Amino acid sequence: MNLDKKDQQLLTLLQNNARTAVSELATAVSLSDTPCLRRIKKLEASKVICGYHTAINPRSLGLNVLVYAFVRLSQNSVSAANIFEEQVEKLNHVLECSVISGSYDYLLKIIATDLESYESFVKHKLGSINCIANIESTVVLKQTFSKKQLPL
Template sequence: MLDNKDQQLLVALQSQARMSVSELANTINLSDTPTLRRIKKLEQEHVITGYHAAINPKSLNLNVLVYAFVRLSQNSVSAAQQFEQHVEKLAHVLECSVISGSHDYLLKIISQDLESYEQFVKHQLGSLSCIANIESTVVLKQSFSKKQLPL
């Protein structure tokens, strides 16, 4: 269970992961050594799973965000494994979630434009024989995207 200092540390790291240990220690009102110990403990317990740079997709000419609903042709472990292993290798697939309802998966996909997304679906995603159906929803405008978890 996380105590108050751990939660304060996580809030600080979520807003600025490049903060020095001294800055973090000052923020949570501890000295450097106990703060570093807490960080290492949170990493070992897989509460903190990594540190990432937030990159503006448009600066890399990635202008289209699509959510694709995928239905597999059969509801089997082998089809699910085949699908998951395949999409994990696709760089344009940012997220893959197993969902309930009339579809099996929800994919978050980024692409340069609609034409390149169409090529991606036809040649990379749609080439899998275990896929029965793909329904795409194009994001017209992303109002916001939160990276920080509520603590």
């Protein structure tokens, strides 16, 4: 989809605050309400906007540990990859799963209450997925920032 300047402005505003009223958005991009809402609906229909989410502070829920886990599968096959991806998607503590290049097959972003709960998660949940050959974990000591907004 070709995005013009007004579409880009709308996306920037919505990334900063998805709860901004259509009237405020319209004023900010010099449109009336109806054309502004039409543009937003078009962006949603074309999957440029793929959802609206609430940002929650993980620490407020007692989720104090962030870990990146590198996973190597026991075999490089479509069936092993499908099994792994289906199983890992069911694990609530896994926030992201990415296929990567290099000596590992996947990179997982995992959140936990503490290191003991992460260890238990690896032993009883993640480690129970049969097609995993190796897991290497990197614990985040301090997250300096996390951006949600895409550059437009």
